[in-house]
Amino acid sequence: MTVLATQLRAVALFYRSVVPFMAGVSVLILLAVLLPALREGWGRSLLPALLLVKLATAPVVWYLSEQLRPGQYWFYFNLNISRRRLWAGVVALDGLLFLGGALLMRAVLS
Secondary structure, three states: OHHHHHHHHHHHHHHHHHHHHHHHHHHHHHHHHHHHHHHHOOOHHHHHHHHHHHHHOHHHHHHHHHHHOOOOOHHHHHOOOOHHHHHHHHHHHHHHHHHHHHHHHHHHHO
């Protein structure tokens, strides 16, 4: 149980380091695409496609993160957490936050 809690806290800590990139893309997609679509009344069927677009931007964020901070993984390696596990957790957490924001936006504007 302690190992799982440590890994979840490490993923949350790593997510804080890449959240400016991920949140920027999320806000851009929500405000530039979903908001006008919801106002025009055809945004309900757009949500799965937007989630896929959001998930497709993760490799771009990964590349930027690798270029800007190449030695950022040593702390996580010492906790026995691989890059793959970190990035999988970040993509899952960011996808859930994006989906929650989109559903909240849809509920408020509908």
